Amino acid sequence: MLTITGLFKTYAGGVRALDGIDIDIPRGLFGLLGPNGAGKSTLMRTIATLQDADTGTIRFDGIDAFKDRMALQRRLGYLPQEFGTYPRISAQAMLRHFAALKGIHGAANRAIVDELLVRTNLWEARTRSVDTFSGGMRQRFGIAQALLGNPDLLIVDEPTAGLDPVERRRFQNLLSEVGEDVVVILSTHIVEDVAALCPRVAIMADGRILKSGDPRELTAELQGNLWSGIVDKGGAGHPGAGHQVITTRRFAGRTEVRVLAAQAPAGFTAAAPTLEDVYFKTLIDHGIPIQAE
Numbered sequence: 001m002l003t004i005t006g007l008f009k010t011y012a013g014g015v016r017a018l019d020g021i022d023i024d025i026p027r028g029l030f031g032l033l034g035p036n037g038a039g040k041s042t043l044m045r046t047i048a049t050l051q052d053a054d055t056g057t058i059r060f061d062g063i064d065a066f067k068d069r070m071a072l073q074r075r076l077g078y079l080p081q082e083f084g085t086y087p088r089i090s091a092q093a094m095l096r097h098f099a100a101l102k103g104i105h106g107a108a109n110r111a112i113v114d115e116l117l118v119r120t121n122l123w124e125a126r127t128r129s130v131d132t133f134s135g136g137m138r139q140r141f142g143i144a145q146a147l148l149g150n151p152d153l154l155i156v157d158e159p160t161a162g163l164d165p166v167e168r169r170r171f172q173n174l175l176s177e178v179g180e181d182v183v184v185i186l187s188t189h190i191v192e193d194v195a196a197l198c199p200r201v202a203i204m205a206d207g208r209i210l211k212s213g214d215p216r217e218l219t220a221e222l223q224g225n226l227w228s229g230i231v232d233k234g235g236a237g238h239p240g241a242g243h244q245v246i247t248t249r250r251f252a253g254r255t256e257v258r259v260l261a262a263q264a265p266a267g268f269t270a271a272a273p274t275l276e277d278v279y280f281k282t283l284i285d286h287g288i289p290i291q292a293e
Contacts, residue, residue: 001024001025001026001027001060001061001183002024002025002047002058002059002060002153002183002185003023003024003025003057003058003059003060004021004022004023004024004025004047004056004057004058005022005056005057005058005059006020006021006022006055006056006057007020007021007022007043007046007053007055007056007057007058008020008021008053008054008055008056009039009042009046009051009053009054009207010054016207017039017042017207018039018042018043018046018053018056018207019039019206019207019208020208021043021056021207021208021209022209023202023209023212025183025185025200026183026200027181027182027183028179028180028183028184028198028199028200029175029176029179029184029186029197029198029199029200030183030184030185030186030198030200030201030202031186031188031193031194031197031198031200031201031202031215032044032185032186032187032188032201032202032204033188033189033191033194033201033202033203033204033275033279034189034203034204034205035189035205035283035288035290036189038189038204038205038206038207039204039205039206039207039208040157040158040187040188040189040204041080041081041157041158041187042207043187043204044078044080044155044157044185044187045080046058047065047153047155047185048076048078048155049065049066049069049072049073049076050078052066053066060072060075060152060153060183061075061152063075072153074149075151075152075153076151076152076153076154076155077146077147077148077149077151077153077154077155078146078154078155079139079142079143079145079146079154079155079156079157079159080157081157081158081161083142085130085131085138085141086130086131087129087131088129088131089129089130090126090127090128090129090130091117091122091125091126091127091128091129091130091133091141091144092113092114092117092126092127094130094141094145095113095116095117095141095144095145095148096109096110096113098145098148099112099113099148099149102148102149104148104149112148113148116144116147116148117144119144119147119174120140120141120143120144120174121140121170122137122140122141122144125137134167135162135163135167136163136164136166136167136168136170136171139159139160139163139167139171140170140171140174142159143156143159143171143174143175143178147178151182152182152183153182153183153185154178154179154182154183154184154185155184155185155187156175156184156185156186156187157187158187158188158189158190159171159175159186159188159193160172160188160190160193161188161189161190168193172193172196172197175197176197179197186198191274191275191276191279192276194215194275195215195274195275195276198215199214199215200212200213200214200215201213201214201215201218201275203278203279203282203283205283205286205288206286206288210282210283210286210288211278211282215275215278218275218278219273219274219275219277219278220273221273221278222260222273222277222278222281223273224270225260225261225262226246226258226259226260226270226271226272226273226277227243227258227259227260227261227264227265227268227269227270227271228256228257228258228268228269228270228271229256229257229259229265229267229268229269230254230255230256230257231254231255231257232254232255242265243259243260243261243265244259244260244261244281244284245257245258245259246258246259246260246277246280246281246284247276247277247280258271258277260281
């Protein structure tokens with residue numbers, strides 16, 4: 001169990017990136033969902049002990065992250081949003097180097113690295129330089145290095161941004177497999193990733209946790225009150241306009257509008273709630289501007 005209590009972080013210039021974070025994260029996949037600038041990366045770096053908080057505590061299985069950083073780091077795997085690689089060095093050589101830095105040597109080093117290359121579907125590319133990899137291959141390499149040493153806590157920050165649908169699905173399957181036995185925090189603004197993988201989710205914006213829980217229970221809260229209608233582009237006077245509009249999107253040359261209402265507006269039909277509906281409603285309820293991701 002990862003327990004975060006009273007976490008605050010303010011950067012120079014008065015920008016408050018973390019504004020009193022309180023949350024418990026159990027074993028399994030946990031989705032941290034929020035728009036760009038929500039404070040997700042700041043929270044991930046703080047959990048990974050790469051920066052200090054102003055106040056607050058982080059504990060993982062009894063370890064105080066700020067008082068015993070090394071103890072936490074020995075049990076931690078971290079895949080940041082962006083990571084650098086050495087040019088002209090093969091994936092296999094780099095992983096062996098990283099494994100040695102973690103104290104894994106000799107036959108154990110070779111066995112662990114080769115197993116991770118197979119597990120992340122990089123075995124055939126093991127002799128290639130990582131700086132020649134596609135985006136999806138780089139992300140799979142990143143998760144391979146994060147898994148060195150069998151971490152009990154794995155943090156992945158925006159891991160599928162920029163990946164094509166095939167690579168995204170492959171990466172989702174890999175995270176799902178990893179998340180069976182350890183705490184995995186998936187930080188992203190992509191609702192689809194969290195909906196596909198995570199039995200627990202928190203929605204974050206302006207440095208605060210706005211809502212958290214089981215995605216099924218969160219979506220059930222909207223059941224029976226969510227309606228969908230197709231309207232003409234720019235039709236401000238459509239029947240749903242007098243209700244809380246959750247999302248609008250272009251569909252077959254027209255606009256789909258999803259609204260919350262006790263009864264169906266004229267021409268609207270019942271819609272099955274999704275985690276995306278919960279996400280946008282939560283941002284709207286807290287006055288967070290919604291921008292296209």
